[in-house]
Amino acid sequence: MTLPPEESLILVNEQNRKVGTGFKLDVHQRGLLHRAFSIFVFNQSGQLLLQQRAEGKYHSGGLWTNTCCGHPRPGELTVNAARRRLQEEMGFECPLLNVGTLTYHARVSNELIEHEFDYVYVGRYEAEPRPDPNEACAWKWIDLETLNAQLASQPELFTVWFKQIIQQPGAQLHALKERAARAPTATG
Structure with a gap:
């Protein structure tokens, strides 16, 4: 397990107003509400690009x-952070559309708590990603019917936040x- 760098996160209230900053690990240990984003990229066939988190991540590895x-x-x-991290983690860029925000609270492994005011972005991409192996050890395009079947039969294979986000109104x-x-579609 690799601990996260001493990265500062933006602490917010329920109205998404900044109330301070905190170090990433401390924020997740204490379950403090902080600003975040989640990106869902689809191809022209309507398949969703999933990543498998690297085994060495400090939580939810694999x-x-x-x-x-x-x-x-x-x-x-x-939005700039979302673009930056998509490039850093998955090795590509594509136009991102903000489709809303939501707040969720979820306990993850190692006694850590995700409590996020989350911006949800969608995009389209038509090439193979080039993920950083320290971030993602695998990836796949998956059709929604197959994904829904896997979520129903093997929910333990998916992150807590992914399952929570897609249950929110408007984020199904x-x-x-x-x-x-x-x-717009990016082609790599």
Whole structure:
């Protein structure tokens, strides 16, 4: 297990107003509400790009999750952070559309708590990603019917936040797929 760097996160209240900053590990140990983003990238066939988190991640290693997640740095616009992390984690860029926000609270492994004010972005991409192996050990394009069947039969293979996000109104997989269909397509 690799501990996260002493990265600062933006602490917010329920209205998404900044109330301070905190170090990543401490924020997750204490379950403090902080700003984050989740990205769902689809291809023209409507398949979702999933990543399998690297085994060495400080939590949820080896689990499947949405295309990319992360946190903006203090002073960084959330959309810019999303673009940066998509490139850093998955090795590509594509136009991203913000389709809303949601708040969730979930206990993850190692006694850590995700409590996030989460911006949800969708995009479209038509090439193979080039993930950083320290971030993602595998990836796959998956159709939503197959994914829903896997979520029902083997929920333990997926991150807690992925399962929580896609249960939120407006963030169900088919709704995200429809919204992504309106995004410009990047081809690598």
